[in-house]
Amino acid sequence: MHPILHEALSRSPVMPVLVIPEISMAAPLAEALASGGLTVFEITLRTDCALEAMSAMKDAVPEALIGAGTVTNSDRIRQAKDYGADFVVSPGTTGTLWNASIEHQLPILPGFSSASEAMALMELGSRCGKFFPAEASGGVNYLKSLAGPLPDFMICPTGGIKAETAAHYLGCPNVVCVGGSWIAPIDVLTEGNYAEIEARARFAGSLS
Numbered sequence: 082m083h084p085i086l087h088e089a090l091s092r093s094p095v096m097p098v099l100v101i102p103e104i105s106m107a108a109p110l111a112e113a114l115a116s117g118g119l120t121v122f123e124i125t126l127r128t129d130c131a132l133e134a135m136s137a138m139k140d141a142v143p144e145a146l147i148g149a150g151t152v153t154n155s156d157r158i159r160q161a162k163d164y165g166a167d168f169v170v171s172p173g174t175t176g177t178l179w180n181a182s183i184e185h186q187l188p189i190l191p192g193f194s195s196a197s198e199a200m201a202l203m204e205l206g207s208r209c210g211k212f213f214p215a216e217a218s219g220g221v222n223y224l225k226s227l228a229g230p231l232p233d234f235m236i237c238p239t240g241g242i243k244a245e246t247a248a249h250y251l252g253c254p255n256v257v258c259v260g261g262s263w264i265a266p267i268d269v270l271t272e273g274n275y276a277e278i279e280a281r282a283r284f285a286g287s288l289s
C-alpha cells in the first residue's frame with residue numbers, strides 16, 4: 082500500500098467526510114478537527130469551494146493529510162493534485178480512474194461495494210478500499226463476511242455510519258478506520274459551532 086494511504090488510514094479510527102459550503106469555513110474547521118485530534122480529512126468535491134478548501138485546510142493544519150473525495154473521473158484527480166491533495170477517495174472504481182491515479186501519482190482509496198469489486202481491486206494491486214455506501218450495502222454483517230475469504234483487504238466503510246454505530250464497524254477485523262459526515266455535519270458547520278465539531282472529533286478519535 083502507498084505509504085501516504087497507509088498513514089491516512091491508520092492515523093485515526095475515524096476519517097471525517099466534509100462538505101464545505103463556504104471557503105471561510107475551511108481553516109476554522111481544520112483547526113477544530115485538529116484540536117479534537119483528527120488530522121486526516123476527506124473533502125468532498127461537491128461544493129464550488131472544495132478545491133480551494135483543501136489548500137486552505139492544509140495551510141491551517143500543515144500536518145493534515147487531505148483526501149479529495151467524490152472523485153469520479155480523471156479530471157478530478159488532476160485537479161486534486163493541482164490543489165495539493167495527498168490522496169483521493171472514490172465512491173466506486175473504474176479502470177480509467179485507477180490509471181489516472183497512477184498517471185498523476187496520487188494514491189487512491191478506491192470505492193467498492195461487493196466481494197467481486199474488492200477482488201477486482203486486488204487484481205489491480207490494491208490492498209484497501211472504501212466500502213460505500215456501507216449501511217445500504219450490508220453494513221457490519223457484510224464486512225464481517227468478507228473478512229474470512231479476503232482477510233488481507235483493508236477496508237474503510239463510509240456512508241450511513243453514525244457516532245452510535247462507528248464502534249461496531251471498528252470491531253470488524255478487516256476495518257482499518259471508518260468515514261463519516263457526522264463529525265462535522267452541514268448544520269453544525271453552518272451555525273459556526275466549531276466547539277461542537279471539536280468535541281465530536283475528540284469522541285471519534287477515542288473510538289476503537
Ligand code: 3PG
Pocket residue numbers: 098125150151213239240241242260261262263
Ligand atoms: C460520502 O461520500 O458522502 C460519505 O459516504 C458520507 O456518508 P455519510 O454522510 O452517510 O456519513
